[in-house]
């Protein structure tokens with residue numbers, strides 16, 4: 772299962788989680804970077820928060836890995852003003868994809884990422900969402916968050932193998948249908964031939 776972890780991280784929390792997830796799942800990592808990030812210091816809240824709320828466009832650096840080349844795409848980022856940071860929003864707009872297995876993770880100071888995750892889910896319509904994880908300041912709470920990240924990965928690994936089993940079952944059922952069709956076809960040919968001979 773080819774898996775990509777795409778993330779944006781301004782201050783390292785999401786990056787911390789993304790690296791653990793990629794390592795546990797054997798996934799590739801794609802870090803998003805924008806040319807127009809807010810300054811560091813207190814101004815970041817005002818400038819970054821306003822950019823997120825207004826849906827301002829981020830100037831994304833060129834990416835070297837593309838979701839369409841992967842079976843599973845896991846997406847993560849920090850909560851900014853309750854919603855997606857511009858870089859992640861821009862990535863979702865510029866690289867829409869469908870019919871992928873996906874999972875989401877978010878980092879925030881409050882522990883409440885529900886609105887940001889809902890936005891992401893809306894943008895991911897047409898994809899299967901296998902799991903989501905909301906982390907509160909992982910760099911401050913490493914032990915607790917690492918355990919939750921590992922649990923999240925175990926859940927995803929379980930979902931991957933269940934999806935594979937279901938795919939094998941579906942293939943088996945489809946093969947049985949073909950066999951039945953061939954049998955019916957043969958039966959009608961033999962019946963027609965026998966009638967002709969009478």
Ligand SMILES: Cc1cc2nc3c(=O)[nH]c(=O)nc-3n(C[C@H](O)[C@H](O)[C@H](O)COP(=O)(O)O)c2cc1C
Nearest residue numbers: 780781782783784785819849850852853879880881
């Ligand atoms: C511009 C800006 C806006 C933020 N807005 C929120 C917010 O609305 N709610 C919240 O809980 N945390 C907010 N935070 C805090 C970050 O979500 C939190 O520190 C997160 O762990 C940072 O992830 P990162 O280190 O990967 O950038 C904000 C941080 C910044 C820089």
